[in-house]
């Protein structure tokens with residue numbers, strides 16, 4: 001076994017950046033600093049300040065291992081075990097989707113609705129919570145809100161639980177295992193929620209080949225794929241969510257831009273929903289489809 005040559009943090013970063021660039025990684029320099037920082041227990045910015053610090057042999061070996069995995073396509077966030085979302089740092093594990101910046105529009109839709117209706121103690125739900133990103137952002141922004149976060153995958157819920165606990169939100173975020181709306185109905189939330197948000201899986205299996213290898217090979221299939229029908233998760237959510245919402249409550253769904261029209265049509269066809277809307281992200285692509293729960297149907301005797 002040959003001993004690894006001694007290198008400083010700066011030397012390792014320069015070499016790693018070149019290797020990553022060669023492998024087609026866009027932000028090669030930044031990613032190299034993040035990887036070095038992860039091994040050294042420093043921020044990427046501090047790696048620059050500590051460029052002359054020598055890497056110990058164990059650190060050099062660990063950094064080289066991470067570099068090889070990154071070159072093989074593994075997302076940076078899985079390698080360092082965290083991702084930024086909203087203003088929060090979240091733990092990510094291979095059991096959860098890496099939260100995407102575009103999902104922040106889903107959070108914004110719910111915040112706009114809740115702030116516009118001035119409910120003092122909103123009850124909210126995040127279906128398919130994954131890392132808990134949407135639920136945590138909502139609970140963080142709305143200090144009097146209670147958020148119910150549902151996922152079918154217990155391993156995802158374990159990651160979400162660590163996130164809400166570390167962020168001090170565990171007292172207001174309730175994690176429930178099960179399929180879409182069912183655990184919420186079972187928890188007695190019928191007609192009580194001010195908003196239901198979801199970023200469900202929306203890639204049909206036949207579309208899998210079109211995904212970037214970094215996504216297809218490393219992110220959890222249950223978070224990405226829907227089987228043959230790309231709208232199946234939306235259909236299940238639209239079938240269950242209106243019963244959970246208060247009259248005037250919001251259902252907000254993240255969509256792939258090319259599916260926005262079809263999801264809007266699903267919402268239009270639901271007799272208990274109204275005011276269907278499509279909102280775009282900062283790039284102008286349709287991103288969130290939403291609707292409001294219509295007024296409650298009065299009990300039989302009261303109908304005119």
Ligand SMILES: C[S@@+](CC[C@H](N)C(=O)[O-])C[C@H]1O[C@@H](n2cnc3c(N)ncnc32)[C@H](O)[C@@H]1O
Nearest residue numbers: 099128129130151152153179180199200201223
């Ligand atoms: C696209 S990911 C979204 C994760 C997270 N909300 C985000 O935006 O980063 C979809 C999530 O839905 C969950 N999921 C898939 N099928 C489900 C079902 N039938 N009921 C509840 N959650 C489900 C997956 O485990 C995954 O965490």
